[in-house]
Amino acid sequence: MLERTFCHIPGVGGQTERSLWQQGCLSWQDYLAAPSEFRIGGVKRDYFGRYVRKSVDQLESGEHEFFAQALGGQEAWRAWPQFRNRCAYLDIETDGGQRGESITMVGLYDGADFTCLIKGEDLDQFPEVIAKYSMIVTFFGAGFDVPMLRKAFPEVPFRQIHLDLCFALKKVGYRGGLKRIEKQLGIARSDETDGLTGYDAIRLWNEYQDGDDRSLKTLVEYNREDVVNLERLAEVAFDKLQRATLGEAGLAELAGKP
Secondary structure: OHHHOOOOOOOOOHHHHHHHHHOOOOOHHHHHHOHHHOOOOOOOHHHHHHHHHHHHHHHHOOOHHHHHHHHOOOOHHHHHHHHHHHEEEEEEEEOOOOOHHHEEEEEEEOOOOEEEEEOOOOHHHHHHHHOOOOEEEEOOHHHHHHHHHHHHOOOOOOOOEEEEHHHHHHHOOOOOOHHHHHHHOOOOOOOOOOOOOHHHHHHHHHHHHOOOHHHHHHHHHHHHHHHHHHHHHHHHHHHHHHHHHHHHHHHHHHHOOO
């Protein structure tokens, strides 16, 4: 989908992008092969061509910062397949406070391995860990997780592409919190964590602080399921957003393209 995208070019909106698809310009390479054949609205053709070539170059070199800025939060979903192998599904837990030091745990899942950074153990390693990733996927991370992490780690620039599934899924009809949407999609939690909420995460942390190591184990498992389940939600969001954006006819036409 990313290589079919034109709305990231300044001055190009959804209407112009759809017009290009309807004209048979289904990818950056299609445009570069015959730029004079396609109508591009009011954008200067030289500028449009340079931006398309830059997009190709930036994707080939894996420069995620270019796409983070060009796509913004609204269209970040388009980059997920290309950056999936350098993506961190991320979720934090807190003690209920709103300060940076309120973070008790940061969970990250890369599609294969789960990493849990815990306050008092290795949470201070977060800047080095997050620097390995080109994309982050969260659920309401733009409103909570990332602002909290910025408070805790002001030195971290957070230049990754950020796909916030709360807003992406809302576009395709899924509303409510993470646990509610998981149930709608048939994603089950373990017996140990089923029914737990953010309030329970605070309780479990407090119990651990009082010396109950079993509570920490439960909290880590709760956090692990949060981030692991985000991958499945990202798959659903991408599929439905792509279908909604292209339409069934567009999908069928793209299916015949290399």
